[in-house]
Amino acid sequence: MSMGSSLWPPKVLMELHVKNREKLLASLRQHLSDSSRPLNGFVLLQGGEEQTRYDTDHLDLFRQESYFAYLFGVTEPGFYGAIDVATGDSLLFAPRLPSEYAVWLGEIKQLSYFKEHYMVSTTSFSDEIGSVLQQHYQGAGKPLLFLLHGLNTDSNNFSKSAEFQGIDKFDKDLATLHPILTECRVIKSKLEIALIQYANDISSEAHVEVMRKTKVGMKEYQLESIFLHHTYMYGGCRHCSYTCICATGENSAVLHYGHAAAPNDKTLKDGDMALFDMGAEYHFYGSDITCSFPINGKFTSDQSLIYNAVLDAHNAVISSMKPGVNWVDMHILAEKVILESLKRGNILLGDVEDMMAARLGAVFMPHGLGHFLGLDTHDPGGYLKEHFSDLQSLERRKEPGLKSLRTTRDLREGMVITVEPGCYFIDALLLPAMNSPKTSKFLNQEAINRYKDFGGVRIESDLLVTAAGCYNMTKCPREIGEIEGVMAGAPWPAKNISC
Amino acid sequence: MSMGSSLWPPKVLMELHVKNREKLLASLRQHLSDSSRPLNGFVLLQGGEEQTRYDTDHLDLFRQESYFAYLFGVTEPGFYGAIDVATGDSLLFAPRLPSEYAVWLGEIKQLSYFKEHYMVSTTSFSDEIGSVLQQHYQGAGKPLLFLLHGLNTDSNNFSKSAEFQGIDKFDKDLATLHPILTECRVIKSKLEIALIQYANDISSEAHVEVMRKTKVGMKEYQLESIFLHHTYMYGGCRHCSYTCICATGENSAVLHYGHAAAPNDKTLKDGDMALFDMGAEYHFYGSDITCSFPINGKFTSDQSLIYNAVLDAHNAVISSMKPGVNWVDMHILAEKVILESLKRGNILLGDVEDMMAARLGAVFMPHGLGHFLGLDTHDPGGYLKEHFSDLQSLERRKEPGLKSLRTTRDLREGMVITVEPGCYFIDALLLPAMNSPKTSKFLNQEAINRYKDFGGVRIESDLLVTAAGCYNMTKCPREIGEIEGVMAGAPWPAKNISC
Ligand SMILES: [Mn+2]
């Protein structure tokens, strides 16, 4: 406990990764049995390597590759890990470090240290992978390696499968592992949920701290700094899930503001809204939270109108979420609630069903409603299809808005997914909509002109799908009264956000 | 001005990069004239690209490549830049962004914006490089491109020379540019010095803040967080020059502690020393500062002995630095001062000249005395030799300690170089030294045993070589009395560190 926070970083339990491996093994064995294939061979993954900046010796702070982190929990670079499909043994391979390492980089840990710390069956050096796996193998012929190869449907990049000297003495299967391992990651275990909850707790608390310290005249990046400091100082979170988005005024209409070309460097102006999308990561597991609020602490009626439109959408989706519900339907529900509010506010004119048919919702919310969250902010598995006959055919939609969805799946218990409706006034979308005969009739141009420099509002929470519904892991002030109260100094119930 | 700091981020002047280009152009033309080569062709550099994490769409925060930053000052990814050797014109090439960029990432700036902001002669799109350069060319035959290709002597990596579609229509020179541009970077201009001074000012202030907040029972990373927060919140420094080293107790003997495998996660213990090596970066230009102090705020006599040995070395070097002085001699001077102090303290026995001959200094200080500092923490040019007939032959030394030097050059006015002597008790070096007949006789084993878990002390300042000597850009408490005073709450003169 500390004066600045009600939280303290929890002990990391390596059992989490033991259970992740057990889950993969059971799922892989089931798949092999179902396909009448032999239950042997090795799952083999290569962990990440440290990277230097361009041609220099400047080392970027290492962050483990997420599939490898999922199975082995290893924080250090240069490792490999294997799972023996026949025995279930887990084999970790550590880099053989030169003796100078002890002088420059720290104690050279014994293999036995890694075996105990990471709770694996055996540890060897990474230059011994081939011989160790050959020795361990109890089947006939060349041992089979199940390697990780598959598409990340958010980046369109392929995962890099493990490579080592002597891999030609093995048979390789590049097709089987990726969808099975990815599906394991989609459904979170209790221990995984506990880490995501902690990342949410410390990040929610940090968002409240940011709200309280926000003042006209500050720079956007100063609020980023307050968030980073709170989550690291009190939460032990060295990494964020993603680069902080600290957008105010018209910048809040830039969905991924905050990167190097738009670096949170505007001065906070009286009367502007803030949209702060920031989440800390703890032992690889992340959070992804957006709070929107007026910089001066009091909502105007124009701000309230947009804010409550988004909040109603956020709440309507959360009330509807439960296993079996399709995510596209939730996106459409959010759009509809927002359009209805904008119509009630006289910003839109006409029939909401007609607006929906014209895809008007995507003018105000061009991004998807939400995405899986876990070891990656955009956790994979949104468009998995191979090997899962129980899943509906998962095709990316083509329509504006819907095509931005990172998943079209039905919800299942144990999924963690963000709910992040937004309503933005983006010239690049509003101007074409005003000029299109299909959409211009819905737009009250005079009212919309009032929002010219408004930017946008987003409210983002992280939801755990439960057996009967869902649980909101994010504990930030959401109602206008709550936000205005917290910004005026009212206590934000610590009992709700302690672990 | 703000309550938390006497500093405020200064306006960045793009004239700095205009002058950098002028300096390169003059130096390159001189070289071409001297070699009777024609004064035409183009210097062409490719800036850095944004990187995603492994196969995901997680974007790492972009940081520009340093040679490109030197010449063009561009903070955004995806640019190219050229200098016409004949006319001196500077040509910037911006990426052609898709219209969706405006929705997701921000305003698509006009080419005229970049021309004005970066103070270049012309701007075009990067898919037009070939045609624009061909049009611009006034010489005969294929235009010549001076591309950046050369060894970084700290990393042993080669810089990546520019590539673009249509480059086969140009002649290429890979040998000329790198040493000339690197030598430009070695001697800093007034505007460069001002940025390095600011990075030093805010980092010095942050080190003082860290000293004041250090308490038994905290975690090392909490002090890292305080440093990062101070330099970002009040200094506008989003990047650090390097990953923070926050080492306490025996960790302070690990020279590059703080990386992912040794992540500043120890609890601060009463009686331990802290060694905090942290520096912020502002508009690409860095600082590199180490402070060592007792966690409980009071030096013991054993701690004072080692601390003053290092401080005396630090001060002796600074008193001796001036143009013409060789850096190897400074390293040897630091070693000698430390060995003399250890002898006076009865930790070493025998004749210091004999110790020097046995390279005993490298047992206690295995790293080099210091390195150039600028756009990179380990700024290049330490072993430049081609094209500079006025420089002595620069070979890396083979002896322990000396082989770690990142330069063996003579000092010249305008160099910025770190002075960072240290004295460490490193088992991996002390045990062999105790077992070697060449060195064991010097070591008072009983005394050394008292320092078994001591770790080490490093004091690091950033020095500007001036016409007559040098100037210490780092303004931290250094004397034991100053440190104890500041840690007990005494003011640290703000007038010394304001800009
Ligand atoms: Mn999100």
Ligand SMILES: [Mn+2]
């Ligand atoms: Mn240094």
